[in-house]
Amino acid sequence: MNFLEERIVKDGVVKEGNVLKVDSFLNHQMDIKLLDQMGAEFKRRFEGKPVNKILTIEASGIGIACVAAQHFDVPVVFAKKSQSINLDGDMYVAEVESFTHKCKNHVIVAQKFLTPDDHVLIIDDFLANGCALQGLIQIVQSSGATVEGIGIAIEKGFQSGGRIIRNLGFQLESLAIVDGMDAATGEIQFRNQEKDSRSASVAGNAELCRSCTLD
Amino acid sequence: MNFLEERIVKDGVVKEGNVLKVDSFLNHQMDIKLLDQMGAEFKRRFEGKPVNKILTIEASGIGIACVAAQHFDVPVVFAKKSQSINLDGDMYVAEVESFTHKCKNHVIVAQKFLTPDDHVLIIDDFLANGCALQGLIQIVQSSGATVEGIGIAIEKGFQSGGRIIRNLGFQLESLAIVDGMDAATGEIQFRNQEKDSRSASVAGNAELCRSCTLD
Numbered sequence: 001m002n003f004l005e006e007r008i009v010k011d012g013v014v015k016e017g018n019v020l021k022v023d024s025f026l027n028h029q030m031d032i033k034l035l036d037q038m039g040a041e042f043k044r045r046f047e048g049k050p051v052n053k054i055l056t057i058e059a060s061g062i063g064i065a066c067v068a069a070q071h072f073d074v075p076v077v078f079a080k081k082s083q084s085i086n087l088d089g090d091m092y093v094a095e096v097e098s099f100t101h102k103c104k105n106h107v108i109v110a111q112k113f114l115t116p117d118d119h120v121l122i123i124d125d126f127l128a129n130g131c132a133l134q135g136l137i138q139i140v141q142s143s144g145a146t147v148e149g150i151g152i153a154i155e156k157g158f159q160s161g162g163r164i165i166r167n168l169g170f171q172l173e174s175l176a177i178v179d180g181m182d183a184a185t186g187e188i189q190f191r192n193q194e195k196d197s198r199s200a201s202v203a204g205n206a207e208l209c210r211s212c213t214l215d
Numbered sequence: 216m217n218f219l220e221e222r223i224v225k226d227g228v229v230k231e232g233n234v235l236k237v238d239s240f241l242n243h244q245m246d247i248k249l250l251d252q253m254g255a256e257f258k259r260r261f262e263g264k265p266v267n268k269i270l271t272i273e274a275s276g277i278g279i280a281c282v283a284a285q286h287f288d289v290p291v292v293f294a295k296k297s298q299s300i301n302l303d304g305d306m307y308v309a310e311v312e313s314f315t316h317k318c319k320n321h322v323i324v325a326q327k328f329l330t331p332d333d334h335v336l337i338i339d340d341f342l343a344n345g346c347a348l349q350g351l352i353q354i355v356q357s358s359g360a361t362v363e364g365i366g367i368a369i370e371k372g373f374q375s376g377g378r379i380i381r382n383l384g385f386q387l388e389s390l391a392i393v394d395g396m397d398a399a400t401g402e403i404q405f406r407n408q409e410k411d412s413r414s415a416s417v418a419g420n421a422e423l424c425r426s427c428t429l430d
Binding site for chain 1: 238239240243244245246247250251273274277278280281282284285288289290291292293295324325327328
């Protein structure tokens with residue numbers, strides 16, 4: 001197990017409905033030293049990529065992205081989520097469907113902060129069905145910028161988001177991939193990424209996102 | 216002028232209605248080196264305070280708080296904003312009125328992340344009428360924790376939030392206090408904090424927040 005998997009086992013809480021609570025160290029209270037370790041690991045995994053900007057989405061991606069950005073020495077842009085669009089200047093807008101909240105959300109980035117010269121690393125805390133992430137990718141591509149990679153803290157490997165993104169050819173690096181959880185025992189099963197990452201990347205077919213969660 | 220005031224003059228945009236846009240370096244795109252300078256300055260201004268936790272509020276406070284937290288070597292907790300309350304476990308909730316959005320918002324922190332043993336530094340990007348900040352203070356006090364201080368990036372000195380908070384006896388440190396702006400000329404007038412901080416802290420009477428903005 002790596003440092004993040006160890007921390008998930010120590011302080012994560014498995015709840016009914018495939019919910020993994022990591023609010024004591026990742027997305028309500030944040031352990032800044034852990035975030036710094038994660039930033040260093042993202043830097044290692046994306047070594048050699050000409051990243052000049054990190055893109056994330058409010059709210060819980062922001063802390064991870066800002067600490068990681070120190071390792072890349074680049075600015076961070078965070079996309080805003082809004083049910084309504086209040087256009088103030090030129091914006092890139094992607095519509096994503098929230099399965100959890102039974103509504104559509106808009107992911108919004110001001111056009112001036114993404115240009116064809118940008119080489120973007122997308123960072124977020126969770127990846128499940130991946131619709132928020134698809135919205136971010138759509139926005140980067142609309143701007144003419146390049147997605148150099150995607151760094152995720154925790155991927156729910158039993159949901160389709162990660163497979164779809166890898167099938168589309170992106171370098172997606174999730175520091176922990178949860179392949180199964182048991183709320184009764186609290187047990188968490190992680191994917192062995194050393195061994196399985198190559199085979200996982202070609203498994204399954206590309207598929208469209210039908211029922212999506214804005215993670 | 217200090218480093219933040221210089222940056223505001225260089226890249227901030229004054230708009231009609233006393234709006235100061237700093238979205239190119241502070242609250243949409245974030246200059247991480249600037250955030251690091253701000254963190255170092257907060258550490259200097261709160262030197263000797265036994266801070267063991269930083270509290271902020273989503274979304275734009277999170278980046279500033281996480282980078283500052285590295286200077287204090289403490290975890291960050293961010294309060295959530297919600298119009299509806301979806302209680303999941305025991306929460307501290309403060310109701311704050313949003314003048315901008317013509318509705319009431321709730322500021323929410325899980326009770327387990329604030330205890331009477333905590334010595335809290337509150338950090339946020341903007342202070343205007345200060346209702347969001349008052350909600351955060353209320354939550355810290357509900358928990359029995361101590362507010363050791365409040366660090367703000369930009370205070371609108373011509374609105375009442377800062378005066379109210381200082382009148383209540385809190386150590387409020389704003390890295391830049393804007394006393395006036397002119398949308399026609401783009402001119403920004405900063406308070407000279409070296410000279411005026413003592414007199415400003417006793418000016419005016421304590422007053423309740425009547426029309427508040429959730430900054």
